[in-house]
Amino acid sequence: xxxxxxxxxxxxxxxxxxxxxxxxxxxxxxxxxxxxxxxxxxxxxxxxxxxxxxxxxxxxxxxxxxxxxxxxxxxxxxxxxxxxxxxxxxxxxxxxxxxxxxxxxxxxxxxxxxxxxxxxxxxxxxxxxxxxxxxxxxxxxxxxxxxxxxxxxxxxxxxxxxxxxxxxxxxxxxxxxxxxxxxxxxxxxxxxxxxxxxxxxxxxxxxxxxxxxxxxxxxxxxxxxxxxxxxxxxxxxxxxxxxxxxxxxxxxxxxxxxxxxxxxxx
Amino acid sequence: xxxxxxxxxxxxxxxxxxxxxxxxxxxxxxxxxxxxxxxxxxxxxxxxxxxxxxxxxxxxxxxxxxxxxxxxxxxxxxxxxxxxxxxxxxxxxxxxxxxxxxxxxxxxxxxxxxxxxxxxxxxxxxxxxxxxxxxxxxxxxxxxxxxxxxxxxxxxxxxxxxxxxxxxxxxxxxxxxxxxxxxxxxxxxxxxxxxxxxxxxxxxxxxxxxxxxxxxxxxxxxxxxxxxxxxxxxxxxxxxxxxxxxxxxxxxxxxxxxxxxxxxxxxxxxxxxxxxxxxxxxxxxxxxxxxxxxxxxxxxxxxxxxxxxxxxxxxxxxxxxxxxxxxxxxxxxxxxxxxxxxxxxxxxxx
Amino acid sequence: xxxxxxxxxxxxxxxxxxxxxxxxxxxxxxxxxxxxxxxxxxxxxxxxxxxxxxxxxxxxxxxxxxxxxxxxxxxxxxxxxxxxxxxxxxxxxxxxxxxxxxxxxxxxxxxxxxxxxxxxxxxxxxxxxxxxxxxxxxxxxxxxxxxxxxxxxxxxxxxxxxxxxxxxxxxxxxxxxxxxxxxxxxxxxxxxxxxxxxxxxxxxxxxxxxxxxxxxxxxxxxxxxxxxxxxxxxxxxxxxxxxxxxxxxxxxxxxxxxxxxxxxxxxxxxxxxxxxxxxxxxxxxxx
Numbered sequence: 028x029x030x031x032x033x034x035x036x037x038x039x040x041x042x043x044x045x046x047x048x049x050x051x052x053x054x055x056x057x058x059x060x061x062x063x064x065x066x067x068x069x070x071x072x073x074x075x076x077x078x079x080x081x082x083x084x085x086x087x088x089x090x091x092x093x094x095x096x097x098x099x100x101x102x103x104x105x106x107x108x109x110x111x112x113x114x115x116x117x118x119x120x121x122x123x124x125x126x127x128x129x130x131x132x133x134x135x136x137x138x139x140x141x142x143x144x145x146x147x148x149x150x151x152x153x154x155x156x157x158x159x160x161x162x163x164x165x166x167x168x169x170x171x172x173x174x175x176x177x178x179x180x181x182x183x184x185x186x187x188x189x190x191x192x193x194x195x196x197x198x199x200x201x202x203x204x205x206x207x208x209x210x211x212x213x214x215x216x217x218x219x220x221x222x223x224x225x226x227x228x229x230x231x232x233x234x235x236x237x238x239x240x241x242x243x244x245x246x247x248x249x250x251x252x253x254x255x256x257x258x259x260x261x262x263x264x265x266x267x268x269x270x271x272x273x274x275x276x277x278x279x280x281x282x283x284x285x286x287x288x289x290x291x292x293x
Numbered sequence: 294x295x296x297x298x299x300x301x302x303x304x305x306x307x308x309x310x311x312x313x314x315x316x317x318x319x320x321x322x323x324x325x326x327x328x329x330x331x332x333x334x335x336x337x338x339x340x341x342x343x344x345x346x347x348x349x350x351x352x353x354x355x356x357x358x359x360x361x362x363x364x365x366x367x368x369x370x371x372x373x374x375x376x377x378x379x380x381x382x383x384x385x386x387x388x389x390x391x392x393x394x395x396x397x398x399x400x401x402x403x404x405x406x407x408x409x410x411x412x413x414x415x416x417x418x419x420x421x422x423x424x425x426x427x428x429x430x431x432x433x434x435x436x437x438x439x440x441x442x443x444x445x446x447x448x449x450x451x452x453x454x455x456x457x458x459x460x461x462x463x464x465x466x467x468x469x470x471x472x473x474x475x476x477x478x479x480x481x482x483x484x485x486x487x488x489x490x491x492x493x494x495x496x497x498x499x500x501x502x503x504x505x506x507x508x509x510x511x512x513x514x515x516x517x518x519x520x521x522x523x524x525x526x527x528x529x530x531x532x533x534x535x536x537x538x539x540x541x542x543x544x545x546x547x548x549x550x551x552x553x554x555x556x557x558x559x560x561x562x563x564x565x566x567x568x569x570x571x572x573x574x575x576x577x578x579x580x581x582x583x584x585x586x587x588x589x590x591x592x593x594x595x596x597x598x599x600x601x602x603x604x605x606x607x608x609x610x611x612x613x614x615x616x617x618x619x620x621x622x623x624x625x626x627x628x629x630x631x632x633x634x635x636x637x638x639x640x641x642x643x
Numbered sequence: 644x645x646x647x648x649x650x651x652x653x654x655x656x657x658x659x660x661x662x663x664x665x666x667x668x669x670x671x672x673x674x675x676x677x678x679x680x681x682x683x684x685x686x687x688x689x690x691x692x693x694x695x696x697x698x699x700x701x702x703x704x705x706x707x708x709x710x711x712x713x714x715x716x717x718x719x720x721x722x723x724x725x726x727x728x729x730x731x732x733x734x735x736x737x738x739x740x741x742x743x744x745x746x747x748x749x750x751x752x753x754x755x756x757x758x759x760x761x762x763x764x765x766x767x768x769x770x771x772x773x774x775x776x777x778x779x780x781x782x783x784x785x786x787x788x789x790x791x792x793x794x795x796x797x798x799x800x801x802x803x804x805x806x807x808x809x810x811x812x813x814x815x816x817x818x819x820x821x822x823x824x825x826x827x828x829x830x831x832x833x834x835x836x837x838x839x840x841x842x843x844x845x846x847x848x849x850x851x852x853x854x855x856x857x858x859x860x861x862x863x864x865x866x867x868x869x870x871x872x873x874x875x876x877x878x879x880x881x882x883x884x885x886x887x888x889x890x891x892x893x894x895x896x897x898x899x900x901x902x903x904x905x906x907x908x909x910x911x912x913x914x915x916x917x918x919x920x921x922x923x924x925x926x927x928x929x930x
Contacts, residue, residue: 042736046749049733049810053756056807059777060767070510071770112661119657123650131658138669140860140916142868144885145905146669148892149676152902155363156675156686172668175661235762235871240892244349244360244367245320250762257766257875258352258500269763277755359896362687384687497796497878511773513795631895632705635887639707642714642882 057273064266071263081263091268094252098232098272101163101248105170105231110224112171113178114216118208120179121186122194135176143236146173151240161243169237174227181226185219225280232276317344319562322360322554323372325350326502326526328423328579329570338569344562352500353459361386366556369563373419375410375548376619382418387552389416394564397571397590405589410621411550419550420567423522425586426616427462428544430519430527432509433536442470442540444516451493455508455517458498460634461622462545463488466518469542469617476620481633488637495641506531522586525602529584537602543615548589680902687896698903708887708904715884716911719867722805723859729806730813731855735847737814738821750818757811765872768804769795772876796878804876805866813858820854821847856919864912884908 067076085091120128138146147169154165193215197207213220235250242251249272256265319338323329325348335346349368351357354377361371361381373381381387392398398406401421411419429445431438438444445454445466456463467487468475478484496514499505502523508514510533519527519537527535551567553560569575573593579585580597587603588594597604622630679685683695702708737749756764771777772794779793794800824847832842870885884904891901 039740042732042740046733046736046741049729049814050749050752052729052807053753053810055777056764056767056771057756057759059771060763063767063770070507072510112664115657116661119654123654125650125654131662134662134665136916138665140864140912141669141673141909142865142885142912144868144870144888145676145909146672148888148901148905149672150668151363151892152679152898153672153675161364168664168668172665175665179661229757233757233760235760239871244322244364245347250760253760253762253766254871255350257762258504261503265763265766269760273759273763276759280755281751353894355894355896359892359894362896492879495879513773636705636707638879638882639711641879642877643710 060266061270061273064263064270066263069262081267084262085264085267088264088268090247091249091252091264094247094249095268095272097163097247098249101167101170102228102231104167105174106224106228108167109171109174109178109227110220113175113223113227114182114220116175117179117182117186118212120183135179138173138176143173143234147237147240150237154241161241162246163248165241166238166248169241170231170234173234173237174230177226177230178223181223182216182219185216185222189215229276317559317562318347319344319370319559319566320347320349320368321370321372321566322349322351322357322368323370324352324502327372327522328575328585329370329372329566331579331583333578334569334575337574338566341569342562342565344559344565346566350501353457354461355459358384358386361554366554366558368554369557369559370566371552371554372422372549373552374619375408375419375421375550376621378411378419378550378552379413379621381552382413382416386555387418388555388557388560389418390420390553390564390567392417392420394561395420395568395571397568397573400573400592401571401589402591405548408548410548419552420571421589422549422551422567422571423586423588424546424548425521426539426544426546427465427518427520429538429540430517430524430535431538432515433534436515436536438536438538440538440541442466442542444538444540445518446470446487446490446494448493450516452496453515454491454494455497455499455505455514456491456495457518458500458638460631461619461627462518463634463637464630465545465617465619469540469544472542475543475545475617481629485633485637488633489640491637492641502526506533509533509535520586521602522584524584525580526584529602530582539615541615543617546616546618548618549586676898676902676905679898680906682899685896685898695899698900699907701900702904702907708884711882711884711887712908712911715867715869715908718801718805718869718873718883719863721802722809722866723863725802725806726810726813726858726862727855730810730858731817731851734814734817734854735821735851738818739824739847753811753814761808762871764807765804765875768800768807768876772800772803795876796880798877798880800876801873801881804872805869808872809862809866812861813855816854816858816861817851818854820851820857824850860916860919863915867912868908 062075063071064081065077065079067078067080116131120132150165150169151161153159154161159165159168189212193211194207197211198204202210233250235254238248238251239254242248247255249268253261253265253269321329328334329346330348339345349360351360354374357371357373358377358381361368362384371381371387373387378387398420405421405424408421411417411421429438429442431444436444436450444450445456456466464478464484465475467484468478471480471483471487473480473483497508499508499517502520505517505519505523506527509517509527510531519535521537524535524537527533551570553563553567557563571588571590571593573588573590573596576585576588576590576593577596580588580601580603584602594603680698681694681696683693683697702712733753737746737753741749773779794803828846829842832846837845868885870883870889873881873883874886875881888901888904888908891897891904
């Protein structure tokens with residue numbers, strides 16, 4: 028075997044090993060989380076003794092169930108609003124060159140680049156001060172703001188990859204702008220819109236910091252409930268509900284991937 | 294006529310249904326696992342009065358005040374350390390209580406019940422509930438406690454000590470360790486230095502009783518600042534090898550009261566709840582089955598068995614001779630303490 | 644002219660709702676916070692509003708606040724650096740060496756953890772890292788007799804938790820820019836006799852810079868503003884500027900100081916973005 032071939036083989040092996048290790052690193056705590064949800068010890072101590080009692084307890088833990096329900100409700104509402112508003116703005120950016128366009132595009136960066144801690148605390152300040160108050164409505168306001176830039180960028184990327192050719196072709200064939208939008212553009216944009224919607228859902232569903240500052244007593248979403256549980260007292264029920272949520276959201280993403288070849292060849 | 298009558302009666306029914314529903318909740322703000330949220334107690338109260346009890350929790354007096362400030366009207370009953378009652382009253386966070394509504398009021402020990410810390414302009418703002426100590430708990434299997442607060446600074450326990458992340462409490466401990474009156478410390482630099490010296494000792498900051506028990510069970514620390522009632526709970530309810538030390542330098546004593554939140558939607562229910570909490574019924578079961586601090590109710594204390602932790606530890610005159618009760622702090626002092634502690638934490642993190 | 648008017652209306656209607664939303668929820672709150680950061684006290688109790696610079700002065704006169712700010716920046720550098728070191732090779736292998744269904748599957752596997760709750764993942768690290776925890780047990784079973792591994796309540800624990808949270812970002816952005824590199828470019832280099840090391844350093848890395856820069860910013864900015872990861876994983880080592888800011892709002896109700904510290908942090912973020920802007924601009928053009 029010649030030298031070059033050996034080098035390739037070794038580097039091939041090293042690369043795969045590296046990827047494998049990265050995956051182990053990413054999944055180790057998630058696995059531990061799931062396993063500890065099936066461990067009998069309330070203090071999370073080993074050795075492992077199998078039990079399903081935390082899942083049984085969960086069925087009667089109204090606090091966690093209510094928080095889960097709130098999380099899903101806010102995430103769904105966020106997805107609908109952010110996707111619609113974001114797609115509209117992305118269309119404007121793709122179709123029109125206008126004064127202030129660059130400024131508007133630059134304004135998308137603050138929600139991404141300002142630490143959530145600062146956004147969350149300043150929302151708390153404003154909402155408290157003006158009487159908008161805290162609660163699910165306030166969280167929804169915040170989550171949409173965080174999701175919008177991602178939606179605009181993701182849909183915009185899709186539009187950019189299509190280019191204006193299609194629209195021009197439609198126009199040259201006599202389609203009105205509206206026909207062109209409904210019959211040509213939206214179907215072509217669909218994968219981008221679905222991806223953006225999915226992203227928006229994840230941003231809201233996983234969002235803790237903003238919700239933390241905007242959650243009044245008695246109204247909670249899952250991450251906030253879990254945080255206060257970690258700080259103030261919890262049982263492996265928290266692991267159980269987290270495992271369920273992870274399984275649900277990962278299944279959803281896998282289904283989406285099958286439907287849209289997400290991450291595959293473009 | 295029939296239709297409008299139906300609508301009217303439906304509206305009426307809705308109004309009637311909505312009214313008691315809204316009022317039948319008693320929303321309590323307290324430390325987690327501190328008596329008011331014992332399941333049997335909540336059930337007994339709910340069965341007796343028809344109110345439902347809802348809890349929210351805080352990890353420090355400061356956080357409690359912040360919750361009252363940013364969520365006006367969200368609570369009915371709030372537990373307040375007597376050192377903070379007047380501040381809360383002055384800020385309008387709590388409202389005066391009519392002691393006639395508390396049937397057990399007469400049984401409360403006069404010295405605690407009539408403490409000046411509960412009163413502002415002659416009005417009663419807190420009903421004395423429990424008192425206890427903030428001192429040192431240790432692992433009975435691994436530690437010989439001795440009798441000094443210096444155990445926290447003992448190199449033998451380096452990396453095995455836990456304290457609570459609370460400015461006032463830690464400044465007080467350092468004041469006791471440096472032989473000062475904790476309510477009026479004069480040598481703040483000595484306190485600063487004493488807290489800094491704790492750096493090699495500290496394993497972690499604990500933030501709740503539950504966390505304390507979990508970390509202790511995981512053997513994360515051997516010596517830690519803890520509350521007397523919680524220590525007895527850890528030993529009794531969780532079977533942990535926890536011993537409690539009242540050092541010769543003294544210990545922090547506190548008196549907790551139950552207050553009526555400003556803007557309470559259910560003041561009558563709130564007062565019923567407070568009344569139940571200060572009753573011997575609740576306290577005796579709490580202390581014997583779970584573990585509690587000392588009750589402000591003299592009748593309740595006399596019903597405890599002779600060997601109860603509260604009678605043994607807090608009943609020992611020699612041990613309790615050096616207690617210093619927490620007194621209210623001025624804004625300036627509080628800010629100074631906070632700054633000392635924040636600076637110390639930054640030093641620990643380096 | 645009428646077309647021009649219609650065009651304007653279309654633009655206004657399409658962008659208006661999104662930007663109105665952003666104005667109410669991002670820019671207005673920031674303005675309110677800016678206002679309070681110049682107030683003597685927060686909106687509690689009975690006192691008149693009073694202009695004050697004392698909270699900004701506090702940062703410059705109190706050394707420990709500067710130390711904590713520096714500590715947060717240091718933490719940002721460490722986490723970002725580790726994410727590059729771990730993430731770039733992984734992204735490279737995924738983008739250039741693995742094809743077809745495998746690549747799709749692996750890519751998904753890397754993105755999936757992002758779809759789970761960040762807080763819970765941090766929490767589960769405390770179970771993994773604690774003494775007598777999963778890591779300790781695993782190592783002991785392989786090499787018995789080793790001293791107990793106990794990483795909880797330490798700086799490395801914070802770093803591990805943060806790297807775990809943010810690594811997928813780096814792999815994602817690097818993957819995208821590496822995937823976009825034209826294979827024919829590399830073949831041309833190879834046919835001209837360039838060695839693989841040369842190709843990596845002279846062609847692939849420069850072309851991947853936009854992805855690295857985007858990933859770094861997506862990681863660095865949230866990390867310097869992080870508070871719950873240091874708090875839950877760091878114990879006494881977990882005090883950073885983020886936890887101090889959070890405490891001003893949730894514990895001690897000193898909104899003005901929290902606001903002032905936030906704006907100082909924000910100024911530093913903007914400074915970093917200004918430095919990185921040229922690189923990012925290129926990135927915007929390529930995607």
